[in-house]
Amino acid sequence: MEENFERLQKVLALKRYERPPPGYFNNFSTKVLARIESATAVQPLGWWQRLGLEFDFRPALVCALGVVVCALLSAGVMTAVVGGPEQANALNAMAPSAFSGPTAGSMFDTAPASTQPVFAPAPVHPFGAPVAPASLPLTIDD
């Protein structure tokens, strides 16, 4: 196997004569050490580093964002599940003041008093007497 490549190995020997420019190795190690020193040069410490609180901000920001998103989601779920009836009561309590119709009652616990739109002006009797929507009987005639 070796003999077959004898001539090739002679050609390969040519590579041993390839030399870098003269004097190249004279300051090679100097350059290496200079690069090492510049890489490890002491950089001024920030106040957080001096306090020993050095940490990477990026994961911290991601973490904080995650916490905020979780908190918002939790708040949303809590409001939907626990706060539902309370909100309804609160709205009920607000209803009379919000809808100033003479007999405006609860929007939720009574059937609609009228088929008129809620904010529609109260129907006016042809003879002048106002008709309260709630006073109309809700009857379904068969």
Place this chain on the structure above:
Amino acid sequence: MNQPLKALVEPAAVDAPEKAQPAFPDDLELVRRARTGDSEAYDGLVQRYQERIYATVYHMTSNHEDANDLAQETFIKAFQALRSFKGDSSFYTWVYRIAVNKTINFLKQRRHKTHMSLNDLDFNAENDPDLVALVSDKTPRRDVGLTELQEKLNTAMMKLSAVHRLVVTLHDVQGLSHEEIGKIMDCNVGTVRSRLFYARQQLQAYLSDYLK
């Protein structure tokens, strides 16, 4: 910092003869000192292996500028990783492994962008009888000069895969044993031999015109 290793070591021996150190401290001693921040000790290690590391990277890349960068980065990386050097292998093998990994990664990234920047041949090449015979009138390609042969050889080398080029470089150019190459490449001797055989076959085919 830039003075020869001998000059680095001798003053200590003169100043403190009772603690006379060997003229050339071994690698482990220099590693131990370099770990404690002794830059002169690391300077000694760099000077000891700079030519071999540079040559390996150069023969792998066929480009002086790339070889310069990679050789420097090898020693920087070695310094940064000095604490992880356990001494299971020699420092020489360890630093070689760093150089080889760096070079192979570099070649993977570079892929098809092969730009050769060859070093000049030493004037002694013209006095090498084997090389003279290769370019003498008796060869079929007698018109070829050493510089042209160098170019053809490097072109052929660059056609090999990185691992095959590495085996040829370490064995046929730098003269390392199969065992040493196995340690550097982290493979067994059989793999080294088979890679070497395949790489030589390939090279022989590429250079057939110059080997008749």
